[in-house]
Amino acid sequence: MFAMPTDKPINKPAYWLILSQNKLVRLENQSTFILARHSELEFVSQYLNNAVRVGQYQQTDCYMLDMEQQAPDHSNAELIGLRDALMSENDDAFNIIARAWQVAVFLRTHRYCGQCGSQMQRVDRELATHCHRCQHRCYPRISPCIIVAIKKQQQILLARGRHHKQGMYSTLAGFVESGESLEQAVHREVMEEVGIKIKNLRYFDSQPWPFPHSLMMGFLAEHDSGEINVDGEEILEADWYAADSLPVTPPEFSIAGRLIKAALRK
Known part of the structure; x- marks a missing residue:
């Protein structure tokens, strides 16, 4: 399945694609894929509950974490443009980064129901948002x-x-x-x-x-x-x-x- 919101990270090494504004966060001496346990990511601890598994990279689980417009509070962090990141990675990395950004855009733009205006809720068993007032459900746009x-x-x-x-x-x-x-x-x-x-x-x-x-x-x-x-x-x-x-x-x-x-x- 594409991405399961219920696939919450457990405290074992995983790859993380951290988005800030419209860019990827890169830490010193690492690629845009940050290999870490979630307990080691203190500078994004408040966002961990919103992590979405977007597949596997190098046979290791990979999660997307969206800080939205917040800048990373980390002395060794820099922001890398998506196009630059995509052009510097291999084909497997390209697909995962592309997926992570598309998931982030979907969640950013579907907070409210397009039919009645109520707040949408994430669905547990699939990547979708659902309005409990009018039963409208949305999936990522392609x-x-x-x-x-x-x-x-x-x-x-x-x-x-x-x-x-x-x-x-x-x-x-x-x-x-x-x-x-x-x-x-x-x-x-x-x-x-x-x-x-x-x-x-x-x-x-x-x-x-x-x-x-x-x-x-x-x-x-x-x-x-x-x-x-x-x-x-x-x-x-x-x-x-x-x-x-x-x-x-x-x-x-x-x-x-x-x-x-x-x-x-x-």
Whole structure:
């Protein structure tokens, strides 16, 4: 099961992902995964009852502890941005960190019932919140998002989005709308963002992406017709690039990086 609020930590060594504000707490000489008994975590003792088990890391239980907006009162603590933490860890660590952040966002944003406004209570047997007044129950939100690498002969389409870091180019992506299939979403997003048609669409892989709760579903496709015409809103620049003249692209741990590599390999 995804995460069980009833899996409370016992006093044995476990890994801890401690969140403060929108960042991870790192202690001196440790990674973002803090290996400790819960009795050794005095600086977060008041939050221990809210710990949530988010799986295992290196065959050891791993718990998420959310300090919300409180800064850690620890002389050797520093705050690490989530993106920086994700980029510095391996695949197993990425999945656990992504899960921990998504659980934290869910619990932060579901304190009150969206139907009647009453205070929500955590459910013991599953990761959910429940309103005892109107019986409304909420589960963690997952937003499906497509991402596609498009190839034209020996070149790949790469675009610079409004929210990309300066100089970063990537594949096209967008959220799936209500009533759409994944394939319909790919065709629509490509047409809306760069004005071309694609063909030979095929599924590649998926990856959870915790900004804040996306599930990226990757596709490979080929150019069919049309010239690039960016929308100027989501996409600011786009062009076709050969493998030996790529701009700055996402790292290979990300699904965008793997899509780029796979498209240029074929």
